[in-house]
Amino acid sequence: MGTRAVLCGYYGQGNGGDEALLASLLQMLPASVTPIVLSGNPAQTHDRYHVEAIDRKNPYAIQQALRSAQVFIWGGGSLLQDATSAVSPLYYAGLMALAQKLGLKTIAWAQGVGPLQRSFTQWMAHQTFAGCNAVSVRDHGSAAMLSNWGIPFTLAPDPVWALESTPVEGLWDLPAPRVAVNLRSHPQLTPARLEALTQALITFQKATQTCLLLLPFQAAQDLEIAEAIQSQLPGVSHILQLEDPQQLKGVFRGVEMAIAMRFHGLIMAAAEGCRCFALSYDPKVSNLMQALDLPGWSLAEIPDDPNAISQTWLELYANGEALSTDQIQFQVDRALIHREVLETAIGE
Known part of the structure; x- marks a missing residue:
């Protein structure tokens, strides 16, 4: 049975x-x-x-x-x-x-x-x-x-490190290089800060000619912001609303860099070998930044000057490092400890 x-x-x-x-x-x-x-x-x-x-x-x-x-x-x-x-x-x-x-x-x-x-x-x-x-x-x-x-x-690290990702149809038809952006609504993401980030994205896109992929993880909290940003971007951009978590992770296979607020956005991006920039709204995101040595700011630390923001991103885009294959494998192997916990506890 x-x-x-x-x-x-x-x-x-x-x-x-x-x-x-x-x-x-x-x-x-x-x-x-x-x-x-x-x-x-x-x-x-x-x-x-x-x-x-x-x-x-x-x-x-x-x-x-x-x-x-x-x-x-x-x-x-x-x-x-x-x-x-x-x-x-x-x-x-x-x-x-x-x-x-x-x-x-x-x-x-x-x-x-x-x-x-x-x-x-x-x-x-x-x-x-x-x-x-x-x-x-x-x-x-x-x-x-x-x-x-x-x-x-x-x-052990979050299990999503070990989630098998699946490719996203049509992603490779979008112009490269691609950069993923994920923001969510939060009291500390004030209109002024969102405006500064949007202006910085505009400058960043003009300088890099990248295709910006806006990735809402939860439509109720992320979609409106994605639409507001997209309406102002000068270059090619797409809002990708993916329901399947394995595809959501798979997006980051085709992305050079990710700018993300969400905890699992950062994990998925790091696990698929992207350079990551974190915007932390929660201790769990700050802890992840510390554990992986990711560049980023808490929402309260975001510079007022959009040029200072875009300079930081351009620097990461040009010279930043993704996690090495060994570092990623280490996180994946350790995340699989959660599987052993299930096997031991259920098997007893």
């Missing part, structure tokens, strides 16, 4: 990074495991990955799924954080507690823990992780938090 596992994360919500985590998790699950994915869009999840999918907001369906399963996996990413909402950690912790109560093996997989600003959320996160059969985390900050709580864990 095999093992049934309920997979829970921010899936089916139109976010390229979270979809990439789901695709990586499905790629790493032992072959004997049948996944049931809790999704915001079950039909789309079923069609894309050919797996059983149920509505993440349907309590009855979730309870049925848990009762039919032996394993519960909290899929990757920053699920337990209260920066965006106080309700979201309650949802994830509540499901984990229910799975533990029903006697399922529970795995917190490839987690980025925090930020946790409220003492109640910290307490709840501590309790929930303490009840897991296995925990893997993707960054040193999360590792430090679990160490403080005395909870055993495995630390």
Whole structure:
């Protein structure tokens, strides 16, 4: 009969990074495991990955799924954080507690823990992780938090490093060289800063004659900005809205350089051998910049002068280095440790 596992994360919500985590998790699950994915869009999840999918907001369906399963996996990413909402950690912790109560093996997989600003959320996160059969985390900050709580864990790079990428049809027909740009809405990406970045992109494009690919990872937060920038660009540009995370990663195969805010945008670009420039809106992005020694700024550090911005980009474009093949392979091999965590925990 095999093992049934309920997979829970921010899936089916139109976010390229979270979809990439789901695709990586499905790629790493032992072959004997049948996944049931809790999704915001079950039909789309079923069609894309050919797996059983149920509505993440349907309590009855979730309870049925848990009762039919032996394993519960909290899929990757920053699920337990209260920066965006106080309700979201309650949802994830509540499901984990229910799975533990029903006697399922529970795995917190490839987690980025925090930020946790409220003492109640910290307490709840501590309790929930303490009840897991296995925990893997993707960054040193999360590792430090679990160490403080005395909870055993495995630390490995984000699983998306190891996601198999697929080529994007028509990409090679677009003029080369190509540069990818990914920005998302954020309170610190003020109109003035966005304007400075846009002017810098205009100057950069004029100087390099590059084709700019604007890559929204989540339409709700990224598309409007991409359209606003594109309307002002003097040269060739394209907005690529890719739903398939493996294609999203595959775009970066045909790109010389990436300027990105999103965490998984930077990982995908670095993994495919692009030069990367990071614009950090979150500790997870800053931690990644530090770990990989990526050039970039936090949003608050963006220079006011567009020429200073474009000069920095031109310098990277002309003389910057991508990660070496060995460095990329090291990250990929280490990211596959998350697969071993699944095999060991489910096989026990």
